[in-house]
Structures are given as C-alpha cells and as structure tokens.
Amino acid sequence: MAQLRYREALNAALREELRRDERVMLMGEDIGVFGGAFKVTEGLLEEFGERRVRDTPISENTIVGMGVGAAMTGLRPVVELMTINFALLAFDQIINHAAHIHYMFGGQARVPLVVRMPEGAGHQLGPTHSHCLEAMFLQVPGLLVAVPSTPADAKGLLKTAIRDENPVIFIEHESLYGVRGEVPEDEEHLVGFGRARVAREGADVTIVGVSRMARTAERAAETLANEHGVGAEVIDPRTLRPLDLDTILASVAKTNRCVVVEEGWPHGGVGANLAALICEQAFDELDAPVARVTGADVPMPYSKPLEDIAYPHEPQIVSAALQTLGLTDAGPERADG
Amino acid sequence: MAPSLPDPDDAREWLATMTLIRRFEERAGEMYARARIGGFLHLSIGEEATIVGSARALRSDDYLISTYRSHGHALVRGTPPENVMAELFGRVDGCCKGRGGSMHMFDLARRFMGGYGIVGGNLPIAAGIALASDQRGTDEVTLCTFGDGASNQGTFGETLNLAALWRLPVVFMVTNNQFGMGTALRRHSAVTDLQRKGESLGVPGMRCDGMDVCDTHAVVSQAVRRVREERRPVLVEAVTYRFRGHSMADPEQYRTKEEVAEWRARDPIPAFGELLEREGILDEEQRALIDARAAERVEAAVGFAENSPFPAPESLYDDVYVLDQEVRGAYSVRTTSQQTPAAPSQDGTEEIARGAQEIPQQMTTALEAGEDAS
Numbered sequence: 001m002a003q004l005r006y007r008e009a010l011n012a013a014l015r016e017e018l019r020r021d022e023r024v025m026l027m028g029e030d031i032g033v034f035g036g037a038f039k040v041t042e043g044l045l046e047e048f049g050e051r052r053v054r055d056t057p058i059s060e061n062t063i064v065g066m067g068v069g070a071a072m073t074g075l076r077p078v079v080e081l082m083t084i085n086f087a088l089l090a091f092d093q094i095i096n097h098a099a100h101i102h103y104m105f106g107g108q109a110r111v112p113l114v115v116r117m118p119e120g121a122g123h124q125l126g127p128t129h130s131h132c133l134e135a136m137f138l139q140v141p142g143l144l145v146a147v148p149s150t151p152a153d154a155k156g157l158l159k160t161a162i163r164d165e166n167p168v169i170f171i172e173h174e175s176l177y178g179v180r181g182e183v184p185e186d187e188e189h190l191v192g193f194g195r196a197r198v199a200r201e202g203a204d205v206t207i208v209g210v211s212r213m214a215r216t217a218e219r220a221a222e223t224l225a226n227e228h229g230v231g232a233e234v235i236d237p238r239t240l241r242p243l244d245l246d247t248i249l250a251s252v253a254k255t256n257r258c259v260v261v262e263e264g265w266p267h268g269g270v271g272a273n274l275a276a277l278i279c280e281q282a283f284d285e286l287d288a289p290v291a292r293v294t295g296a297d298v299p300m301p302y303s304k305p306l307e308d309i310a311y312p313h314e315p316q317i318v319s320a321a322l323q324t325l326g327l328t329d330a331g332p333e334r335a336d337g
Numbered sequence: 338m339a340p341s342l343p344d345p346d347d348a349r350e351w352l353a354t355m356t357l358i359r360r361f362e363e364r365a366g367e368m369y370a371r372a373r374i375g376g377f378l379h380l381s382i383g384e385e386a387t388i389v390g391s392a393r394a395l396r397s398d399d400y401l402i403s404t405y406r407s408h409g410h411a412l413v414r415g416t417p418p419e420n421v422m423a424e425l426f427g428r429v430d431g432c433c434k435g436r437g438g439s440m441h442m443f444d445l446a447r448r449f450m451g452g453y454g455i456v457g458g459n460l461p462i463a464a465g466i467a468l469a470s471d472q473r474g475t476d477e478v479t480l481c482t483f484g485d486g487a488s489n490q491g492t493f494g495e496t497l498n499l500a501a502l503w504r505l506p507v508v509f510m511v512t513n514n515q516f517g518m519g520t521a522l523r524r525h526s527a528v529t530d531l532q533r534k535g536e537s538l539g540v541p542g543m544r545c546d547g548m549d550v551c552d553t554h555a556v557v558s559q560a561v562r563r564v565r566e567e568r569r570p571v572l573v574e575a576v577t578y579r580f581r582g583h584s585m586a587d588p589e590q591y592r593t594k595e596e597v598a599e600w601r602a603r604d605p606i607p608a609f610g611e612l613l614e615r616e617g618i619l620d621e622e623q624r625a626l627i628d629a630r631a632a633e634r635v636e637a638a639v640g641f642a643e644n645s646p647f648p649a650p651e652s653l654y655d656d657v658y659v660l661d662q663e664v665r666g667a668y669s670v671r672t673t674s675q676q677t678p679a680a681p682s683q684d685g686t687e688e689i690a691r692g693a694q695e696i697p698q699q700m701t702t703a704l705e706a707g708e709d710a711s
Contacts, residue, residue, distance in 0.1 A: 068461070069469070070469040093461060109443065
C-alpha cells in the first residue's frame, strides 16, 4: 500500500496502463507540457512522448470524436476534458457516436474509449465550471459511468475503465484531487465496475453517497452515531452504470430506510432514479419514503455564501437520515427547497 | 486536360458499379413509396461518379467514412446489395441487423466506417481513424466524405485544424451537391469556393468535376497519393448535383425544374457509358447488359430483403454493451432476453413497449461470486 493523493492515484493508473498496453494513448487540452489543469497527467509526456500523450487544441467535440474513431480502429484512447461542463460541447460525439456505435452498427464496432472529466462545486468557479452532471450521462444506454470517491478507487476504476471494451465516462471530483488515501501498488489491482463499496456498516438507515458525497455521508454517519445513536450504513456505488443495485437493496432490506446524497440537481437526478428503483423493487422493505439530499435546483452561483448552500453538507444528510427514522420533527434543510 | 481513361476492365467495373448504385436507389425509392422502408431515405442519384471515382482511388486497406447519404458508399466498398436493402427494410440480415437503417450503414470488414446521421459528425471520427493508422505505423489513408452543408459545422474547422496540426492521413472530400438540405450553397456559405475553405486551417484544396468519374478518380487519386506520401490532409471539392430531393419527403420548392434538367443533361452514368462506347471499350449491347445485370441484382436484393425476418423482440437489448470485456467479471449487465415476453404479436410493437419497461432491471448488475476484484 502507498499513501497517494487522488490525483497521484489517477496518474499511477494512467502510467501503469500506458506501460502495459501500447494501444493506450492520452489526448486532452494542456495534458502534456502543462501537466494537466489539475496535474493528473504530470510527467506522462516526459515518459511516453508526444505520440502517446497529446496536447490538443480547444476542440472538445472533435477530440472526443477522434477518440471514438481511434477506439473503433484499435487504439484505447483516454481523453481528458478540463471540466464536466466542457463535456457539454462534446455531447454529440459522446452520445450519438461513442454510446451508440456498437448498437447502431449491429455489434460490428467497439468503442473502448475513456473520457475523463472533473466535476463539483466549492471553488467559486460559477455556473460554467462547477456542476455535477453524472445524471445526464447515467441516462444514456451504451455508456458506463464511474464516480470514484477515494484514491484507491480512482486508480482501480480507471485501470478497469481503460481495459474495458465499452465507452466509459470517468467522472472525477475537483475537491478530491488533493485527498490522500491508501492505494494498492499492485499493477493488477482493478476495481470492478458494478460493485458498490460499503464504506461503513450500520443497521438503522442506508445512506448512498455519490462521488464526493460518499465522503460527506461518512462524516454524517459519524455524527449520527456519536450524537444520535443512529447506525448508518454508507454505500458508495462507485459506478452508476452498471449499478450495483443488489448491494443497495440488501442494505435497505436490513435498515428499511434510505437517503440518497448527490451534488447534482434534484430533477431527474441519480437520487430520483435510485428512489424509483428502490420503490419498484423493495417497496415492502421501506418504513419511510426514500429521502434525497441534492444540490440546489439552480445554476451554481459564484459568491461563496451562496455557493456553500447550493450543494449538500453534512447537517442536511444528518437531518434527512433522522427524518426517515422519525427522530426529528424538523424537516431536512433540503437545498432544493 | 481531360483525364485519361482507366484500363478497360476498370472502366467496365466503374460503369457497372455506378449503374448498380443508381438502380439500387431507384428501387429503394419505390420501396419507400410503398412503405417497405421507413424513416428517412436520402438518395445520391446524380452523385454516383463522386462515390465510385473517389472510392476507386483507395486501396482495400484504406478507410472510407460517409454521411447519412451512404447506400452507395456501402455498395462501392463491396457490401452486398442484399444486405444494404435488408438494412433499409429493417431486417435481421441488414448490414447492421436493422439497427441503423438508411442513415447508418456500416461494414467493418470492408473498412467502410459508416454512415452518420449528424451533419459533420463523421469528420472527427475520420481523424481518429487516421490517428490510429498513424500510431500503428501503417500508410493507410482515410477518405472522409461529407456535404457542402457540413462545411459550416464546428467539426469542419476543428477537425481540419487538428488533422493538419498532427499531419493525419485524411482526404476530406466535400461533395458539393449545391444544397444543404433545401438551402442553396450561396445562401449558406460565405465562401462558395469550397476547396478554399481549408486554407486558413493549413489544409490545401483541390477540385474535381463530380459529374465525371474519370476526373473525380484522377483528382482523388492524386490527393490520396499526396496524403499517403506527405502525411498531411487535403480537401477535395467534388462539384456535383443531387437529382432527387434531399430526402423522399422533399417537395423541392427551393430550385427550378430548369436547373434540375440542366444538371440531369450531364448525368454521369450515360455520359461515362457513351464515352466508353466512343472509345470502343463497350458496345451498345454490352452497355445494356450492364444495366440489365444491375437491375437483376437489385431485384434479387429486394427479394432477399423481403424474405429476411424482422429482428426478434428478444434481440432488443443485444449489443448495447460489449460483455466479453477483457476484465472478466468486472461487471455484467443482465441481458433482458429472458425478461422479454415470449408471446409475439403481429408487428412486434407490443413487445418493444413492454420490453422497455424492463429497463430498470436491465440496469442492475449480477455480482459474480468469487470474482470480486476489489
């Protein structure tokens, strides 16, 4: 085990896979000479050269589309987009092509492409650099969606993504890049897709946290235990497609309560989807409605006090969990009002 | 200087292929009118010389990538007309198993890298294919065709810039058929001299007469040679005309009958046939035979398509994901085959509607005991 930051774990995954498989190549804006806007690709240009680590012009749709074409004909490209909001410029290539080519051409072509991008609020970057859009990708059949929340998962999931034959949307979180954690050094350490991580066991309420919210949920669980005597089971789904619903349902069967925490918007979000799935498949297990804690239903504001209340924090999760247990009369301070 | 004629065998093959594409599309139009074909149907009638002249400038290991007007590109690459027609009919023997339809033909084995329904969407993919050719150390070239309308898309500028910057082996061919759907070239593009549109992006231009298969072949051959040797992209403008509407649903109110008649007088197929006759490569009887054979093959294709079954409702979820991935057991997305109702209805629509309700279960995963990699 090594102590690595989330960004270093991602870097290790890229480095190991570039060494392991000559078909792997990286493309992205400022990933080479600059080392990556968040320094994830630092040192890779020096080790692997300009043919395999390619700085691109600012042309998001085209670099993703090139990744699609290259993946169809034998390479395993990893494309970095500087933020998830920039991925909106590439939605044509991501959805119309990356996600659909295998299906629309009757299974003839494969698109083993990884598109990496960071998301998340907290750095006062305003309404075009701060969103959490995993729900948009989650909706698309043909895509796989990974949302690692720890350095170990960042490495293990990225390696799996690169080796997978399907297009993977790999969503990192800007606030996690500096977070340290234990990371296996074994180069064959892979984290399988569709296997949720039970971050903490508990018998009273299930809390599913997406991306950074898995960590926030863990802190909330600590408070629930210490201050309220409530045992919360925290689940990090790790990937949203495929989704390890079985682990979530097994937990709900035990706790009979569920809170879903995400940073993205409430309407049509990950929580909305999960709540529907749980209601459809485990309605009889529930003692309370599935609760959602989400980002506020607004574009992300710049001003710090506004930004702070526009995405979920620990107290909202505690409050939502208590409410499912009927332990408080006060409703959770839902950011979506 | 008029381009020289190809050798007689090639000349006959070009004429036969152009004729096959023409007869195929005429028949497809009829089948569309009879509702045997659904969706949109974009015909390339009038543009056959641009298809055959350019594709015959390629080696078999070169790539061809096209647009939503792509029946001819599949045929010229050698995809059997039976499978192209079956695709139009939405049948299981279609070249994409009935998943793509008219706008999304594909034949990986013949390196026909597809028809694409998004205008300009195929340019980045072409550059990516060329990038892979380059990384693999081959001298393969990718020929990317698109229409005059696509030259206004962001992907045109982005891709030409990137291809020039990275010296990618792509021949970009803008098939200038004078209209982006119903908007005339001079009404959609500030620069109507399309071969020059790549200049500021570092991509030199060339032009060919897209009504003349020999000229198209000569110019595209030169472009392919240049790209293969110099490792830099070239833009070729093929000037042509689409005799039919944009799609079958086009009332063609944006152009005059006289204009269409003027271009029809330059129909590339009779023009080439007559040339071959004049040059003594074919006689009248042989020309008629080529036409009869094409019509016969197209009839066989229609018969084949009609007899091919529709895809089974159970196949609805096939090929959404590749499930034999390298990381075994990393995940498995349950196929819904076993969840799809067994009782077939008349037209299959009921199954599709009911099958769609199974999507939530399809998203769940089956954990495989003992294979937890984490």
